[in-house]
Amino acid sequence: MTVIVDPDMMSAYVTIVPGEGGTSVTSDEVVQALTGAGVITGILHDEIEKAVHEGEVIKRMVAAGRPPQPGEDSQFISLIPEMRERCPLADEEGNVDYRNIGGIISVKPGDPLLRRTSPTKGVPGENLQGALLPASDGIDIAFAPNLSGTAPAPDDSDLLLAAISGLPVLIDRGIIVEPVLKVKTVDLSSGNLHFTGAIDISGDVKAGMEVTATGDIIIGGVVESAKVEAGGNIEIKGGIIGQKEVRNDRGELNTDIAHVRAQGSISAQFAEHALIHAGQDVMIREVAMKSDITAGNSITVGEKGMRKGHIIGGVCRAATLVHAIIAGSPANVPTRIEVGVDPAINEKLSAVKQQLADKEKRQEEIDKxxxxxxxxxxxxxxxxxxxxxxxxxxLQSEIAELNRQKKRLQKRLELVNNAKVEVDSSVYFGVQIMVGDKMLTIEDDLQSKTFSRGEDGIVY
Incomplete structure (x- = not known):
């Protein structure tokens, strides 16, 4: 019988080899061996009994320390059910359905919007020697400043209420309420639309027109060769269709293309000859054809259980995931899919680190x-x-905020390192797939594959 204790004194293991003619190992002997190795707490007596009863075990855990549990930072809980649906959540397996982003909703003065919780205390841990392991307490995080269209509840400073009627937009550490502009069609009769708030268009956005909004944009019809930009999400019930290839032979953008850009997510029925850029996610329900699509998180083409969901031609690039039913075509239309490349995250992280270093240096001078x-x-x-x-x-407040930004960016960078391409049905010959810095050109038609980055190249 051999006892091994991990160097961090958080777990211990026993290996038992059956005796040949001698006496069997007893539970007391295992406990004595653990005690002799410095283990005084966390002993798993039931596991020891099982190991002794089995007579032969290899490195069975028989003692475990209690790791410290850090406290939770202040949380911000949306009190509007529709807004909770608009924030994609991971299931137990870590999969995220980026399609369920909800629709445009409105609030009226006095409606509860957001609840801020207090931070919790950390729970110390304990190693096998009985030594306490300290745990950090959660950080008390305040509401973001200048939350327009909102006000704290008179009797509860942790509850945020709507101060005006309009569209609630969830932001980091808060909600703002924006008024909504409603129009039927964007064409020569309406002129270009540039609005501070959200826009709800029941019809089409005609060729040559421009629509910009600081909030969300809802379009009930089709976006032709027009320019649509939003500070929030863009939802297009119809499709996006331009009149020319996105780029010419020299790689330059052509005119008369459809150009759709959002800081949040973009969804549409189809996209053809379109330049699409989303800070979060892109969801195309049927076909993405000869388009240039970029997403800060994921691109999904096609819905579960449906036969449509084709990426044909063009480029799709996303930080974490590109998911489609079919990639490429039998006609070998040049199709490129890229994941795991998000230079914006690295740039932001470098900038935050530099600001943090500057603030900390200044704080040292102030301390002196x-x-x-x-x-x-x-x-x-x-x-x-x-x-x-x-x-x-x-300076202390600014450094705490920069540390929170650094932590959030580092988490996003971890997601990028686990990027993948998922194709439910067919991947046709000639499709180019890039994951991080690795490239793969499909040489034979493949069925139902997931592509990810391995040490020596792309694996599937």
């Missing part, structure tokens, strides 16, 4: 100044001392 002030209080003007204390407090 405050130390001198406290040691020589009679030599320093009280007003100057108060100013330095105020600057120090402000």
């Amino acid at each position: 100044t405050l130390t001198y002030i406290r040691e020589n209080a009679n030599k320093v003007d009280p007003g100057m001392a108060a100013l330095k204390e105020k600057v120090h407090s402000l």
